[in-house]
Amino acid sequence: MTGDERFVAEPTKDPGTGRTPFQRDRARVLHSAGFRRLAAKTQVITAGEDDFLRTRLTHSLEVAQIAREMGVALGADPDVVDTAGLAHDLGHPPFGHNGEDALNEVADAAGGFEGNAQTLRVVSRLEAKVPGAGLNLTRATLDAVTKYPWERTPGTRKFGVYTDDLPVFQWYRRGAPASRKCLEAQVMDWADDVAYSVHDLEDGVHAGHVKVEALRDPDERRALCADVARWYSPESPDDLLEVLTELLAEPVVDGLIGYDGSHPAQARLKQVTSALVGRLSAVAVRATREVAGPEPLAGYAADLVVPRRARAECALLKGLALRYVMNRPGARERYEWQREVLTTLVDALLRRAPDALDPVFAPLWKAASDDAARLRVVVDQVASLTDPAAVAWHARLVKELR
Known part of the structure; x- marks a missing residue:
């Protein structure tokens, strides 16, 4: 099989348009009902609370942009990684991860609920494009959307397919190494981490929940690192503290200090987010190239290499949103x-x-x-x-x- 095959055969499209099957996949996601609904689904701060803040829709567009640029730099098909970024959150329910946890509890007798497994269900079954096959995306795109290429097992919270969706999963995963993500899915996954860690920080600063000045207190820095070690990182709190101290000493972070919502302050905040997104994505591309060489990379030809320091920085940024936004008083x-x-x-x-x-x-x-x-x-x-x-x-x- 080739990567542009579809689960349900379709009539040949007009070749005169010059569109590839992967460009058609991207259009199918963009025009889907599930994609439109992301505009009113919570990212971190509840959708609709502030016109500045992100929803699942804006987040997905940002993930797609980061993933596309990384894909181009690595030689992967840009439309495949772009579509994976656009589609990756189609299965998320109302109220973000909190809603995901609630539905997982009530759906236990039916095999649980997981946002990524639900995404596969949406694109391969529930969306109204091709009867019985959802959007009927290509094999390569379905594989790129799959963050967790395995079934639910006891004690495993993250998984990528429900039992009754196994036929399509087994079809597009045929020949793939068991439980290994393709490069495009790894790129999408890291782009997702980068986007939400940096942009959730931006939203938290703008909303007044995150005040970086609080981290001048050594006890507060240690408490933050303890949270991050507990929830997001395999690093020890002491190692995270070292990374955090170095990060806070960088000039780029000065743009977060004393934020007052004015136009100059928003410009400084945007410069911080751009710099952080740029470096966290670029460092993964460089590290991957150092291992895999200069040839175009796609599928299972290589794994994305994300340096330990970059993962620690990303985890710390997530921790800021966790500590000061998601766990704020009243939340x-x-x-x-x-x-x-x-x-x-x-x-x-x-x-x-x-x-x-x-x-x-x-x-x-x-x-x-x-x-x-x-x-x-x-x-x-x-x-x-x-x-x-x-x-x-x-x-x-x-x-x-x-």
Whole structure:
């Protein structure tokens, strides 16, 4: 098989357009309903709280841009890595990772919930392009979208495919090394890390939640490094402290000090984010070239090499968003409310299905063979909703059941 094959054969497209199969993949994602819905799904700060802040849609566009430039530098097909960046979050539910955790709990009897496995389900089954095959993307693009090329196993939180989506997974993974990501998926994965670590920091600074001045306190620096070692990095807190100290001493970080939201302050903040994104992506390209040489790289010809220092810096940037944005005062109550919304919405839909499901999911419910399959349909429905839609559906259905 070649990388441009599709799971369901399609009529030959007009060759006069000059578009490659991978360019068609990119267009299919851009024009999909799931991609549009990302505009009202939370990144870190809740969607709609501030016009400056990012949503899943803007984040996906940024990931695609970073991935595309890295792909070009490495010799991979730029449209494959671009499409992987655009598509990588299509499976994320309302309320970001908090919503993902809530749906994983309620979907346990159906095989759990994982945003990346849901992305595969969306592009290969749920999107309305080719009946029975979703967007019917090419093998190469599906492989590039797959961050975690394995099934769910006991004790494993991250996985990339549900059991009933194995046929398409096994088709496009045929011949690939078990559990190994292709280079394009590795590029997308690192671009995702770079984008959300740097841009979540930018959003947190602009919203007033992250004040880098607080890190002048040695105790606060140590507490941050302890958080990062616990959640994001295999490095010890002491090693992270050394990296953090060096990072804070760099002139580029001065642009984060004393942020007041003015035009000059926003320009300085943007210079910081541009510099950090540029260096974290460029260092991975250089390190990969040092190992793999100058030839074009794609598929399984090489692995992306990300230096230890770059991973530590990225983890520290994630830690800033964790400590000062996601764990800020009042955030816990909001997260509990979000989980309650999704949990009770799933319960209400299970009791009201198929009548309460939309026209996409009601037929799938009727065709489901058992309770686990019906639960999966309801979870698919809830995961497809935007943040405001989830709140509205919850308010309406819970009220009707009272």
